[in-house]
Amino acid sequence: MALAERAIYAAVLLAIGAEAVPSTLGHIGAAGRATVVPINPVVEWTVVAAAVLGVVALARALLAFGPVYAGAASRTWLLSTPVDRTGLLTVPLAIAVAAGAGLAAAIGFALLLVTRLGPPPVPWLTGWAALGAAITCGCAVAQARRRPVPVLRRWLSAAGYALTAAVLAVPLLRPAVPPPALGEAGTAMQAGALALVACAAAAMYAAHRHLAIMTRGTACTGGELALAAQVSLISLDTTLFWPVVTERRLRALARVRPAGIRGNRVAALVRADVARVLRMRTGLLTWAALLPVPYAAHLAGLTAFLPAIHLVAAFLAAYRLAGGLRFIAHAPALRRALGGSDLTLKLAHLVVPAAGAVVWSAVSALPAPISPVTAAVSAAGAVAVCYRMATRPPLDHTSMVVDTGPFGPVPPDLVMRLLRGPALLAVLAVVQLAIAG
Amino acid sequence: MANVTEGMPAGRAPDLLAVSGLCKSYSGIPMLRDVGFTLNPGEAIALVGPNGAGKTTLLRCVAGIEEPDEGVVELEGRRLRETDPEARAAMACLLDDFDYFPDLSVVDHLTLYAWAHGVPDPEATVEDVLRELDLLPLADRLPITLSSGQRHRFGLASCLVRPRRILLLDEPEQRLDAEGRAWLVSRLRAELASGVAVLFASHDRELVDAVAGRVIEVGS
Numbered sequence: 060m061a062l063a064e065r066a067i068y069a070a071v072l073l074a075i076g077a078e079a080v081p082s083t084l085g086h087i088g089a090a091g092r093a094t095v096v097p098i099n100p101v102v103e104w105t106v107v108a109a110a111v112l113g114v115v116a117l118a119r120a121l122l123a124f125g126p127v128y129a130g131a132a133s134r135t136w137l138l139s140t141p142v143d144r145t146g147l148l149t150v151p152l153a154i155a156v157a158a159g160a161g162l163a164a165a166i167g168f169a170l171l172l173v174t175r176l177g178p179p180p181v182p183w184l185t186g187w188a189a190l191g192a193a194i195t196c197g198c199a200v201a202q203a204r205r206r207p208v209p210v211l212r213r214w215l216s217a218a219g220y221a222l223t224a225a226v227l228a229v230p231l232l233r234p235a236v237p238p239p240a241l242g243e244a245g246t247a248m249q250a251g252a253l254a255l256v257a258c259a260a261a262a263m264y265a266a267h268r269h270l271a272i273m274t275r276g277t278a279c280t281g282g283e284l285a286l287a288a289q290v291s292l293i294s295l296d297t298t299l300f301w302p303v304v305t306e307r308r309l310r311a312l313a314r315v316r317p318a319g320i321r322g323n324r325v326a327a328l329v330r331a332d333v334a335r336v337l338r339m340r341t342g343l344l345t346w347a348a349l350l351p352v353p354y355a356a357h358l359a360g361l362t363a364f365l366p367a368i369h370l371v372a373a374f375l376a377a378y379r380l381a382g383g384l385r386f387i388a389h390a391p392a393l394r395r396a397l398g399g400s401d402l403t404l405k406l407a408h409l410v411v412p413a414a415g416a417v418v419w420s421a422v423s424a425l426p427a428p429i430s431p432v433t434a435a436v437s438a439a440g441a442v443a444v445c446y447r448m449a450t451r452p453p454l455d456h457t458s459m460v461v462d463t464g465p466f467g468p469v470p471p472d473l474v475m476r477l478l479r480g481p482a483l484l485a486v487l488a489v490v491q492l493a494i495a496g
Numbered sequence: 497m498a499n500v501t502e503g504m505p506a507g508r509a510p511d512l513l514a515v516s517g518l519c520k521s522y523s524g525i526p527m528l529r530d531v532g533f534t535l536n537p538g539e540a541i542a543l544v545g546p547n548g549a550g551k552t553t554l555l556r557c558v559a560g561i562e563e564p565d566e567g568v569v570e571l572e573g574r575r576l577r578e579t580d581p582e583a584r585a586a587m588a589c590l591l592d593d594f595d596y597f598p599d600l601s602v603v604d605h606l607t608l609y610a611w612a613h614g615v616p617d618p619e620a621t622v623e624d625v626l627r628e629l630d631l632l633p634l635a636d637r638l639p640i641t642l643s644s645g646q647r648h649r650f651g652l653a654s655c656l657v658r659p660r661r662i663l664l665l666d667e668p669e670q671r672l673d674a675e676g677r678a679w680l681v682s683r684l685r686a687e688l689a690s691g692v693a694v695l696f697a698s699h700d701r702e703l704v705d706a707v708a709g710r711v712i713e714v715g716s
Binding site: 302305306309310312313314315316317318320321322323324327328331334335338339382383386390391392393394395396397398399400401 | 559561578579581584585587588589591593594595596597598599600601603604607608609611612613614618635636637638640641654658
């Protein structure tokens with residue numbers, strides 16, 4: 060029964076894909092370029108930069124998950140028998156390569172849709188898929204050779220940031236110049252795609268050869284993360300996934316300099332929270348990366364929705380700085396150890412996200428047509444939603460289920476908990492739009 | 497299942513910690529039945545008994561983490577609530593739910609606890625505790641990178657770096673080597689001498705004999 064259901068879902072998805080992709084490609088091909096609304100070159104360059112970051116993120120994700128991931132049965136064979144490793148791990152490698160190629164092609168497809176690059180779709184997408192396959196195979200070789208993943212990740216990040224900075228420098232220096240149109244570069248594009256396919260083939264050969272030296276240890280480097288991702292996806296609860304990601308990052312960090320905590324009770328708590336944000340810079344980078352979102356939305360012609368977009372982006376930015384609040388809200392032993400009331404502890408850990416929300420709202424409002432009232436509501440709303448989200452009680456998957464008839468069984472308690480925060484955000488977004496009139 | 501009641505003399509100042517008529521069951525299976533005792537400054541009570549007898553449950557009820565089915569836990573005559581700042585100021589607990597900020601180092605945690613509890617000379621206190629528990633070489637390490645034994649010592653340090661009137665410890669001897677256990681005995685004796693009350697669960701007969709003034713057999 061479950062298999063039949065899955066088959067129906069898969070058929071529906073395939074049908075949608077089969078309808079949408081050729082139609083979109085045909086549209087693009089007919090016009091010579093993507094038929095999107097007239098778009099600003101700054102936005103186009105930003106999308107190109109996002110694509111570069113997307114490729115880096117793909118490589119980092121592949122390294123985090125393995126990319127060759129052996130299941131429990133395969134791991135047992137690898138550990139306790141002289142099994143043919145190449146034969147055993149060829150299918151996991153093929154799955155990883157397919158996933159890498161598919162995701163890279165998706166990035167290329169998004170570029171095709173959003174920008175006016177207008178390249179011939181087939182070699183363009185082939186090239187992106189080959190790039191994805193080559194990156195996956197490179198990661199598989201690094202995995203088999205036990206290359207230190209943190210070092211590789213640092214190199215990847217550095218290369219990604221350098222490329223992004225180079226891409227973003229163009230619109231800063233020459234704002235009116237769009238990315239070059241590739242519609243006329245058919246032959247060069249085909250040659251490039253062929254070269255990438257050749258690279259991918261060579262990388263696949265190398266990765267396949269390296270399967271023979273895979274050990275149980277190297278083949279299950281991403282096992283914990285894969286399991287956490289699977290469980291989080293099934294249970295709609297990312298609180299199971301992020302601790303594993305954080306743990307891996309912290310294990311790589313291992314030692315840190317003293318945070319310089321001092322002052323009275325509240326000051327010490329706030330200093331510790333600031334130290335945490337500065338140590339885990341991804342949150343701060345995301346906070347900064349979201350700054351141009353309102354301006355980009357304005358340029359993209361979404362001015363009517365700007366107050367709501369500003370609010371949502373303000374929340375996303377501030378929530379990245381609310382790690383301390385999330386943690387203290389879910390760690391009663393820490394609250395006991397720190398002393399004081401729950402409320403004062405939570406409020407002390409709200410200072411950093413609140414400051415982040417205020418600064419973010421003010422700075423991001425400067426280039427876009429956002430009124431001070433809208434910015435103030437965004438800041439206050441972001442803090443309120445952060446608090447609601449961070450202090451959300453753990454999801455209870457054993458709660459009562461109500462049969463809603465056509466929509467099947469629904470657990471109201473689980474839904475209410477999932478909506479704690481997003482519901483307030485939605486209400487505040489409507490309020491923002493109403494205020495802006 | 498525990499079934500222990502000790503006499504509580506009337507007509508004097510409230511006990512530092514008073515437990516009376518405590519009952520707790522899980523899914524209809526009784527773990528604690530009518531448990532009662534008092535604990536005063538400088539006293540140590542050891543909870544002993546086989547695995548699953550209810551020692552940890554009793555400690556969790558005393559700390560206010562678990563709500564008992566029946567019975568009362570009082571701190572100086574006031575009903576104890578886990579969220580009460582006064583209870584948190586009085587009790588230093590190392591139970592099975594020990595937790596830490598994953599992105600703060602060992603020394604950051606201890607410094608934060610010391611400042612948060614208003615310790616007069618936080619830096620010196622933190623250094624003393626680190627040295628005493630042989631944690632100085634690990635001071636800049638993130639807790640996730642510590643071994644289980646090192647993490648246990650870190651947990652003990654978290655209790656000792658802050659002011660306390662009651663120490664609640666669940667098997668404090670676990671994962672300590674022989675030298676560590678000897679240190680634990682002397683440290684708990686010093687705590688008692690300075691007027692701190694200690695309630696601990698243990699499987700170590702030597703530790704119990706050396707430290708505890710009274711023993712509660714849980715599950716007998």
